[in-house]
Amino acid sequence: MSAHNRGTELDLSWISKIQVNHPAVLRRAEQIQARRTVKKEWQAAWLLKAVTFIDLTTLSGDDTSSNIQRLCYKAKYPIREDLLKALNMYDKGITTAAVCVYPARVCDAVKALKAAGCNIPVASVATGFPAGQTHLKTRLEEIRLAVEDGATEIDVVINRSLVLTGQWEALYDEIRQFRKACGEAHLKTILATGELGSLTNVYKASMIAMMAGSDFIKTSTGKETVNATFPVAIVMLRAIRDFFWKTGNKIGFKPAGGIRSAKDSLAWLSLVKEELGDEWLKPELFRIGASTLLSDIERQIYHHVTGRYAAYHDLPMS
Helix, strand or coil: CCCCCCCCCCCHHHHHHCCCCHHHHHHHHHHHHHCCCCCHHHHHHHHHHHHCCEEEECCCCCCCHHHHHHHHHHHHCCCCHHHHHHCCCHHHCCCCCEEEECHHHHHHHHHHHHHCCCCCCEEEEECCCCCCCCCHHHHHHHHHHHHHCCCCEEEEECCHHHHHCCCHHHHHHHHHHHHHHHCCCEEEEECCHHHCCCHHHHHHHHHHHHHCCCCEEECCCCCCCCCCCHHHHHHHHHHHHHHHHHHCCCCEEECECCCCCHHHHHHHHHHHHHHHCHHHCCCCCECEEECCHHHHHHHHHHHHHHCCCCCHHHCCCC
16 A cells, blocks of 8 residues: 555645535546446456455355455455456456454454465454444454454544534544554545535535545445435545645545445446546555445456356356
8 A cells, every 4th residue: 555644734724725616526426427438348448457456345144254265365356367368367466455353253264364375465454343332442442453353454434423513623533543543554545425415515524534644435334324425425525635735645435335236336437537547547545345246247357358247157256
């Protein structure tokens, strides 16, 4: 990953001036959804690129060490070997960007990846995921324990009530403490945008998170009713761009929740490319949080190579 965002002083004068033009954002979102996607070998190339942005995720109550092991194996070998050979991509080191698990499963993931002989980062959710409604002391300890166990990326959730009641200074202070607790681990801040009430709040929360030292801002936990949407993404990407113009710091973006199809992933890549440029299209600055997306990408690549769609038994389960 890129160098840490050290953050900036809290600038409430900037926050107070922000007003998002809702109809304009919706129009831009419609343009993205209406666009025709790339085809044939260009599509296969973009889908392989999409694989390298995936934070391959399992966040279920029934996670065990064995399905964490399977997840890690799939992260190292995301696309079947013969398909990569057919595309002349077998020796290009294509893996997912990271695996993302609950704090109690970090040890399992670190162990499995070490056994597989690869250095894919382990990301852990933390801070009372998904609601963020636990005591601050508990949330900070959860970060420290995940880092101790070997997580190098921490996906924290913010306390949404601070956004909804306009307590920007308190939100800034909490995220600063998250940043400090992470130590050398990268901080990805989940805004849970479906619960923030307005696009203006999404922009303000994005800006506060970046000022406070987040290395990434992330749309959702995947557990809300509304998760990653294009209007929210446009607002967050514009906030990242504004922050870069003002400070020179590049902050990463991670949509998560509801991104299930290969076609969806291409739309997200296209949006980031158009809003922030090619320099953001690398795992250091762009991730996709997903659990089922990889399976559909592999099915599409199988179809591109063989001319037919795979049966379920044709592709290894993740």
